Amino acid sequence: MEQKPIKPTHSIKINELIKFSEKTIKITKGNYLFQEGMTAEGLYIIISGKVQISKITSDGQELTFRICSQDDIVGEAILFSYSSRYLLTAKVIEDGEVALIRKDILEDELFKNSSLAFEFMKWMSDQYRKTQTKFRDLILHGKKGALFSTLIRMTNSYGVQQRNGILIDLPITNQELANFCGTSRESVNRALSELKKDGILSTNKGKITIHNLQYLKDEICCEDCPAIYCNIE
Template sequence: MMTNMKATHSIQIKELLRFADRKFTADRGTYLFQEGMKAEELYIILSGKVQISKITSDGRELSLRICGANDICGELTLFTDEPKFLLSAKVLETTEVAAIRKDFLETEIFQDSTLAFEFMKWMSDHFRKTQTKFRDLVLNGKRGALFSTLIRMSNSYGVKQKDGILIDLPLTNQELANFCGTSRESTNRILSELKRDQIISIKKGKISILDLQYLKDEIGCENCPAVYCSIE
């Protein structure tokens, strides 16, 4: 595997797990929460994968990240009155989850300055990752958005092979388009061009990047640390 630097977990997950109110298993295709629902809990992913997404005003889905083991989701509702979830969390595969009551965690953060500091550090890194993703989506156009997404996926799920980097995550073209904020048709066309130019290959629903440097050069990649340039 490539060096897979997940979100900086300055918070010790085992520390947060002691606050867990319950644990449960979520099936593929279900939701931990959906946009607009009343927010009473935060969730720690123990195993499996969960996709965090936003539905735009015109009904399109914009996928923001994929949460894996030891990731936290639902954190944007902390310290808000009558909170509702701003995003949706769709389960991509059978997932084990620990739930922490929002009000209980808020009390603990107020009382424990070390926990508060660590949580602030984690949130700061989380927001920085989100900002760099939106920067790429806004500034680089449809092609650049797809190139950026492929680079991020290679950092998160890349497996080095003799001819390139296999992104070990099966995605439909529509799901990939959702991460880029583009249409499936545009994504299909750009992927076909990349295949024709031997920049990528696609086998059994998985993409291999044959020329990563080409993708980086096309978007003026700044070689940000992988901890920020990831899909997680």
């Protein structure tokens, strides 16, 4: 049975936010919605497609934070900030469309609409909590633990139950996995080879099937956080 997509906070009325948008923009795989350091136009609501949010470290290494899809909001860190530049990079990984909402317009609406402001604050709190748990896993459990944590999160976001396990219905390369874990592709290659050898997972056409999810959870002493926080969206 296919799992329903997990969204950060269901209470935000996306349609209510979209009505404040200045325009909609077609996005194409491989292009950037914005890059770190660029002057910020505003924030974006994803109507369709997928966008990867990441940061490039000082040594050139890419660290991926999340993959955003329909109804997700990106670029939110610019709100109520003195900085007019984006802090992260948003790369399009699947063609689609986004709506642009100017920073000043949304800030004005949040000041005037206490109900919308409250829901937006809850959504921001969810994002902060999710980021905290990702860094916790990386710091406490090392590179291999970060990989296990990422795989668990992916089953919550894109998992489809199969007879032999949970298919992560998202094509992803070992380098992209490494970017989520803050490690090298070679380290991910070795870890995945061990997991395949032990029958914990298998791969087919760029997609991973987890055969023993409990093993991954046990290895990182998983606290079974709600899936609304334990995901990559």
